[in-house]
Amino acid sequence: MAASRYRRFLKLCEEWPVEETKRQRDLGAFLRQRVAQAFREGESTQIADPEACDQMYESLVRIHTNYYKNKYPRLKDTSFTGVTVEDCKMILATDILKQMEDMKKGTWRRLREKFYAKKPEEDSK
Numbered sequence: 001m002a003a004s005r006y007r008r009f010l011k012l013c014e015e016w017p018v019e020e021t022k023r024q025r026d027l028g029a030f031l032r033q034r035v036a037q038a039f040r041e042g043e044s045t046q047i048a049d050p051e052a053c054d055q056m057y058e059s060l061v062r063i064h065t066n067y068y069k070n071k072y073p074r075l076k077d078t079s080f081t082g083v084t085v086e087d088c089k090m091i092l093a094t095d096i097l098k099q100m101e102d103m104k105k106g107t108w109r110r111l112r113e114k115f116y117a118k119k120p121e122e123d124s125k
Contacts, residue, residue: 003043005053009035012057016064021093031060 013035018028038053039045047053062068078084083091 002039002045002047005047005050005057006039006043006045008057009039012060012064021089021095 013028013032016028016031019026
C-alpha cells in the first residue's frame with residue numbers, strides 16, 4: 001500500500017509547477033523536499049499513519065487543482081487593494097523582495113541602534 005501512496009505523491013510532484021521567481025520559497029520545491037524526506041526508502045517506506053498520509057495527499061490535490069477557486073468563483077481577479085494576480089506575483093518574486101530588503105536596511109539599522117542602544121542603568125529601573 002505504501003508503494004501506491006509513494007507513486008501518487010511522485011505523480012503530484014511531477015505535475016506541481018516550480019516557480020523560478022520564488023527561489024527557496026516555492027511550494028512546489030518544498031513539496032518535493034518533504035516527499036523525499038517522508039519516503040526515504042521509496043516504495044518500501046513504512047507509513048506510521050496511513051489515514052493522515054491520505055488526507056494530506058487529498059488536501060494537496062485540492063490545492064493543485066484549484067478546487068476551492070473553482071467551487072467559489074470570484075467576481076473579480078483583484079483584491080480590495082486593486083492589485084492584480086500578475087502584480088502580486090511580480091511583487092513577491094525573490095529578486096524584488098531582495099531589492100526591497102536592501103532599500104530598507106538603512107532605516108532598520110537606524111531604528112535598531114536607536115531603541116537598542118540603552119544604557120545599562122536604564123534597564124535596571
